[in-house]
Amino acid sequence: MRRFLPILTLLLPNIAAAAPNPTPAEIVAHAPDAAWADVPPDRLLVMTLADGAQVTIELAPQFAPVHTGNIVRQARAHGWDGGAIVRVQDNYVVQWTTRDGKAKPPAGFVAHPPAEYDRARQDIAIRPLGFPDPYAPSSGFWSGWPIAAEGDRVWLPHCYGMVGAGRDMPPDTGDGQELYAVNSEAPRQLDRNLAVVGRVLTGMEHFGALPRGTAALGFYASKDQNVAIRNISLAADLPRASQPHLQVMRTDSPTFTEYLNARANRTDPFFVRPANGVALCNVPVPVRPKP
Amino acid sequence: MRRFLPILTLLLPNIAAAAPNPTPAEIVAHAPDAAWADVPPDRLLVMTLADGAQVTIELAPQFAPVHTGNIVRQARAHGWDGGAIVRVQDNYVVQWTTRDGKAKPPAGFVAHPPAEYDRARQDIAIRPLGFPDPYAPSSGFWSGWPIAAEGDRVWLPHCYGMVGAGRDMPPDTGDGQELYAVNSEAPRQLDRNLAVVGRVLTGMEHFGALPRGTAALGFYASKDQNVAIRNISLAADLPRASQPHLQVMRTDSPTFTEYLNARANRTDPFFVRPANGVALCNVPVPVRPKP
Numbered sequence: 131m132r133r134f135l136p137i138l139t140l141l142l143p144n145i146a147a148a149a150p151n152p153t154p155a156e157i158v159a160h161a162p163d164a165a166w167a168d169v170p171p172d173r174l175l176v177m178t179l180a181d182g183a184q185v186t187i188e189l190a191p192q193f194a195p196v197h198t199g200n201i202v203r204q205a206r207a208h209g210w211d212g213g214a215i216v217r218v219q220d221n222y223v224v225q226w227t228t229r230d231g232k233a234k235p236p237a238g239f240v241a242h243p244p245a246e247y248d249r250a251r252q253d254i255a256i257r258p259l260g261f262p263d264p265y266a267p268s269s270g271f272w273s274g275w276p277i278a279a280e281g282d283r284v285w286l287p288h289c290y291g292m293v294g295a296g297r298d299m300p301p302d303t304g305d306g307q308e309l310y311a312v313n314s315e316a317p318r319q320l321d322r323n324l325a326v327v328g329r330v331l332t333g334m335e336h337f338g339a340l341p342r343g344t345a346a347l348g349f350y351a352s353k354d355q356n357v358a359i360r361n362i363s364l365a366a367d368l369p370r371a372s373q374p375h376l377q378v379m380r381t382d383s384p385t386f387t388e389y390l391n392a393r394a395n396r397t398d399p400f401f402v403r404p405a406n407g408v409a410l411c412n413v414p415v416p417v418r419p420k421p
Numbered sequence: 422m423r424r425f426l427p428i429l430t431l432l433l434p435n436i437a438a439a440a441p442n443p444t445p446a447e448i449v450a451h452a453p454d455a456a457w458a459d460v461p462p463d464r465l466l467v468m469t470l471a472d473g474a475q476v477t478i479e480l481a482p483q484f485a486p487v488h489t490g491n492i493v494r495q496a497r498a499h500g501w502d503g504g505a506i507v508r509v510q511d512n513y514v515v516q517w518t519t520r521d522g523k524a525k526p527p528a529g530f531v532a533h534p535p536a537e538y539d540r541a542r543q544d545i546a547i548r549p550l551g552f553p554d555p556y557a558p559s560s561g562f563w564s565g566w567p568i569a570a571e572g573d574r575v576w577l578p579h580c581y582g583m584v585g586a587g588r589d590m591p592p593d594t595g596d597g598q599e600l601y602a603v604n605s606e607a608p609r610q611l612d613r614n615l616a617v618v619g620r621v622l623t624g625m626e627h628f629g630a631l632p633r634g635t636a637a638l639g640f641y642a643s644k645d646q647n648v649a650i651r652n653i654s655l656a657a658d659l660p661r662a663s664q665p666h667l668q669v670m671r672t673d674s675p676t677f678t679e680y681l682n683a684r685a686n687r688t689d690p691f692f693v694r695p696a697n698g699v700a701l702c703n704v705p706v707p708v709r710p711k712p
Contacts, residue, residue, distance in 0.1 A: 220626040221581055221705075247694070262553035264698040290512055290606045300693050313629075315581045315606055315702050319687050322694045335511040335633040338604075342626040396610050402591050403538070403613045407555040409700065411606050414512075 151397040157389045158379070158416045165385035166377035167274060168420060169331065171366035175205060176374060177333075179215075180358035185333030186365075186374050187293055187311075190275065193286050194325045196243035197295045200235075200306035201327060202364055204228055207236035209307070210362035215340065219348025221314040224337045225296060226359060228307045235305075243295075245303045246325040248285035256284070257381050261394065261407045265318045269410045271381035271390075275329075276410055278321060286326035289316050289411035291334045295325040311337055316411040331376050331417045375420035389416065442688040448680045449670070449707045456676035457668035458565060459711060460622065465656035466496060467665060468624075470506075471649035476624030477656075477665050478584055478602075481566065484577050485616045487534035488586045491526075491597035492618060493655055495519055498527035500598070501653035506631065510639025512605040515628040516587060517650060519598040526596075534586075536594045537616040539576035547575070548672050552685065552698045556609040560701045562672035562681075566620075567701050569612060577617035580607050580702035582625045586616045602628055607702040622667050622708045666711035680707065 152160070175187040189198045204210055209228045217225035235241065256270040256277050263269040266278035269287070278287045286292060293311045297304030303325060311330050330337065345351040365373045379386050393413045395404035443451070466478040480489040495501055500519045508516035526532065547561040547568050554560040557569035560578070569578045577583060584602045588595030594616060602621055621628070631648060634641040641647050656664045670677050684704045686695035 218630075220629045245693075261555040263555070264552040264700050265696050266698075299690060316700070317703065319684070319692075319696050319699065319703070321696065323687075323692050338511045339509075339630055339632050341630050393610070396614075399590060401610075401614050402536075405556050405610045405612065407557075408610070409555050409607070412608065412610070 151399070152392065153396070153398045154389050154392045156398075157385065157392055158418075161379065161383075161385040161389075161416070163421070165380055165383040166418065166420075167380050169376045169378055171373055172202075172364060173328075174331075174365035174374065174376065175201070175328070175362055176365050176368065177210070177362045178360040179336065180360055182360075183333065183336040184374075185336055186331045186376065187328050188331050188376075188378070189328040190286060190326065192273070192275075193249055194243075194246035194295070194327045196240050197246055197304070197306040197325045197327045200239050200243065201309070203236045203239050204307065205362050205364045206367065208361065209234070209236060210359055213359040213362070214353075215357035215359065216343075217310075217347065217349045218313070218337075218340045218342050220342045222312075222317060222348065223310040224313050224340060225308065225310040226357075227309075231307060235307075239305070241305055243303050243305060243325070245301075247303075247322045248283045251279060251282045251284045254284050257386070259408070259410050259413070260390075261409075263410050265321060265410075271386070271413075271415065274378040274381055274415055276413070276415065278410065285322050287316065287410055288312050288318050288320045288326065289329075290314065290414070291330040292326055293328045293330060294320070295327050297324060313337055316409075318411070331378070332374070377418050377420050379416040381415060386415075389413075442690070443683065444687070444689045445680050445683045447689075448676065448683055449709070452670065452674075452676040452680075452707070454712070456671055456674040457709065457711075458671050460667045460669055462657035462664055463493075463655060464619075465622075465665065465667065466492070466619070466653050467656050467659065468501070468653045469651040470627065471651055473651075474624065474627040475665075476627055477622045477667065478619050479622050479667075479669070480619040481577060481617065483564070483566075484540055485534075485537035485586070485618045487531050488537055488595070488597040488616045488618045491530050491534065492600070494527045494530050495598065496653050496655045497658065499652065500525070500527060501650055504650040504653070505644075506628075506648035506650065507634075508601075508638065508640045509604070509628075509631045509633050511633045513603075513608060513639065514601040515604050515631060516599065516601040518600075522598060526598075530596070532596055534594050534596060534616070536592075538594075538613045539574045542570060542573045542575045545575050548677075550699070550701050550704070551681075552700075554701050556612060562677070562704075562706065565669040565672050565706055567704070567706065569701065576613055578607065578701055579603050579609050579611045579617065580620075581605065581705070582621040583617055584619045584621060585611070586618050588615060604629055607700075609702070622669070623665070668709050668711050670707040672706060677706075680704075
């Protein structure tokens with residue numbers, strides 16, 4: 131997969147239209163401003179690891195309002211500062227906890243959230259994926275998120291980079307003080323079994339490169355191996371100059387349709403046979419810094 | 422996903438039968454010897470990185486005989502010794518090269534292999550996955566491998582840990598001196614566009630934890646960042662005492678059926694809602710050291 135840069139792109143003037151048969155990356159690079167939506171700073175977590183690496187996480191209160199409320203309360207109470215990544219299981223999840231666990235919940239914290247594993251479909255109009263999904267009768271995108279659906283219920287799928295709330299055995303639902311991010315082939319058997327609370331927008335490569343834990347389930351074998359979290363803040367609470375300003379592609383835009391079609395049918399010059407199909411989790415919704 | 426060890430298992434005697442509603446891991450742990458097949462040492466590569474980390478790769482001459490022939494010739498000529506991992510793209514691939522690239526091919530090396538991207542179905546009897554695959558009209562397992570099929574053609578899918586031969590633009594097919602392993606959500610748009618030559622059996626966690634490259638396409642930005650390969654040997658050529666002896670689960674065994682069903686329908690106590698579905702690449706064929 132030593133790939134040349136597509137020669138056509140180099141010869142064409144750098145205008146809004148991409149080359150004929152553009153790659154998905156070219157479509158994203160040429161996407162007009164109208165194809166992007168700002169990520170609200172009150173839904174954006176900024177996590178800084180001990181070495182300064184930064185991971186941003188968009189929360190999904192549309193799907194898990196009580197869990198995300200707890201997470202934001204912990205961020206505002208500095209409950210994540212001094213927490214740690216305690217588990218990295220290869221081809222599964224990266225998992226981290228608050229500093230004090232269940233010891234010191236902040237005011238307004240809900241100790242036993244409801245099972246926010248799926249929600250009513252209501253006004254959610256799904257832009258269909260257009261290909262079969264082995265995990266759901268229908269799936270697609272809505273408001274910048276991948277979505278799976280069955281009847282009148284919809285939920286966020288466990289794609290690469292999605293963030294969920296760890297829990298013990300049912301009926302416990304987790305309280306949002308222990309979170310995980312998917313680092314793997316989508317473990318969608320977890321869909322509707324845990325509360326998905328958001329997704330990593332940037333910095334997933336920092337999670338990806340962490341040493342795998344050697345204890346059962348990929349937990350680090352000793353506390354010395356834990357990866358310290360310097361802090362997790364809500365972007366809205368940071369000084370304006372240090373707030374990340376990110377945009378997610380509008381999944382109801384014509385550009386997203388073009389991108390989805392190109393993910394499902396690569397006709398750019400490297401490819402000799404387009405797949406004519408794509409999995410829900412193999413269409414990551416594009417993200418960019420706000421220009 | 423803080424999980425308790427299933428209590429039932431601890432209370433039951435350690436007999437061949439697993440607990441009622443066992444996890445996939447429990448099914449694998451209890452699998453009888455008849456459910457396993459030895460990996461032939463003349464199809465097993467042993468890669469040792471500079472820090473001593475070991476990665477084993479089973480070759481698939483059933484699918485890419487010319488490419489795998491080249492790879493074995495390079496191993497026997499010590500062509501991989503002193504090679505390097507040059508690319509780690511997050512959520513895509515880890516890629517490595519021989520020491521001398523195209524400079525010094527060993528005797529018998531085929532400079533321009535045919536496009537071994539798929540093959541005739543012939544005598545391949547697929548054990549069906551039983552769920553839709555967005556990338557192929559049918560898919561399943563054969564002889565320990567995941568398989569996708571269309572009409573009279575079959576191919577190895579780009580699942581996590583699968584290894585392929587890098588290439589430049591078509592009609593070049595790569596010569597097997599530059600290999601990649603999938604470290605991500607299955608990039609199955611690559612199916613039938615590159616020659617899949619094998620799969621990582623053990624040590625994928627070493628690839629997973631490598632720093633991501635910061636140059637275009639995840640290449641390391643300078644040669645200093647490359648991860649040196651000490652050597653890659655064919656297991657059959659190693660002294661018997663240092664040969665890994667691995668087994669892959671027989672995909673035509675009743676145990677594999679039980680495992681596949683459990684992957685598609687988790688009914689063990691952690692789960693509140695089985696998926697009743699699973700993706701081809703989310704059923705990794707189990708591997709164990711030969712007891």
